[in-house]
Amino acid sequence: MADNSKEDILQLIKRVGTFLTLKISNLSRHLDSRSVVAIAGIAFTVVFSWRLLRTPSGPQRRQPKRQTTTASTSGASGPASVNAASSGNNNPSEDSRTQNVIDEFFQPVKPTLGQIVRQRLGEGRKVTCRLLGVILEESSPEGLQKQATVKSSVLEVLLEITKYCDLYLMERVLDDESEKRVIMALEDAGVFTSGGLVKDKVLFCSTENGPMSFVRQLEPDWHIDSNPEIITQLARFIRYQLYISSVKLEQHASNVSTATSLEQFFGGV
Structure with a gap:
């Protein structure tokens, strides 16, 4: 036994x-x-x-056998x-x-958003990101002259990135009023309350090449943009890039990922 x-x-x-x-x-x-x-x-x-x-x-004891008296009992x-x-x-x-x-x-463990962000970004600890078409609903500097609206769906992902990375936001504006609208929209959305992102890390310029110059100077591990021309020109200089658009790039470098939105990229793990 x-x-x-x-x-x-x-x-x-x-x-x-x-x-x-x-x-x-x-x-x-x-x-x-x-x-x-x-x-x-x-x-x-x-x-x-x-x-x-x-x-x-x-070990179980064996029970003594009882002697049967009749054939039917046996x-x-x-x-x-x-x-x-x-x-x-x-x-x-x-x-x-x-x-x-x-x-x-061992039921499948669903990873948290923070874990997904860290997995997607890997060792990248500095991130630059355009505002138009990625963080904001507006898609052109002209639109910012009327209003600035933060996408509610992107807030949770944005805050998780600020916990893990040194994040810089940037955009081209046509006037000072547009800049104020963007800062106010970000503030109202609570972007600055987590402590990971401060107003000094929201950069503005007045030229089309301004955002690209910001990225080259900051030398981030990741750059996120909705402009295909900037993505293409920066592919040689930036380690990883994320192109946000509903239209995929016909040809892009191996270090460029594409997604329809920021939250879709970090929610697809």
């Missing part, structure tokens, strides 16, 4: 090892190494303890003894239940 228990434990360890290898390989994409090790240890402990509790604690004891013998064997469904316990414990 002891040998059988040892064999059961060894088989369980092998099965658990196989399951953990498959599950952890998927989870490790979104969790750090310490979290994976901790989860693996907890899972193994739970499953191992659960199986031990189901295993008989010691015949009735046949099926009962078969059932008693079969109950001592492992239930065929135990393997399935073991796998179910492990699968329930």
Whole structure:
């Protein structure tokens, strides 16, 4: 009986090892190494303890056989003894239940937005980003002469980027009033409340080449823009770029990613 228990434990360890290898390989994409090790240890402990509790604690005593007095009594004891013998064997469904316990414990973990942002940006810690068409609803400097509207859908992503990166926003404006409208719109949206972005990091210029000059001077790891010409010209100088547009670039460098919006890029992991 002891040998059988040892064999059961060894088989369980092998099965658990196989399951953990498959599950952890998927989870490790979104969790750090310490979290994976901790989860693996907890899972193994739970499953191992659960199986031990189901295993008989010691050898069962054999009940003395009763002498049958009649043939009918002897015949009735046949099926009962078969059932008693079969109950001592492992239930065929135990393997399935073991796998179910492990699968329930390792339900897919949905990564947080912060984790997605860090995964997408990788080691990039400095980011420059155009306002028009990316952060703002307006798509031209002329539109800013009337109003400036921050996209509500982009706020959560923008705040997560400011927690992880040194972020600079920039745009070309035609007058001082447009600049004030943009700053006020960003302030009303709560962009400056997190502490990651300050007004001094919102840059304005009056020329078409101004934003490109800002990017070249700041030398970011990532630049985000809605202007295809700027994206193309900066491809040789910036490590990574993100082009935001509903129309994809026909030809672009390997270091340029495309998305219909900022939140779509960080929500597609």
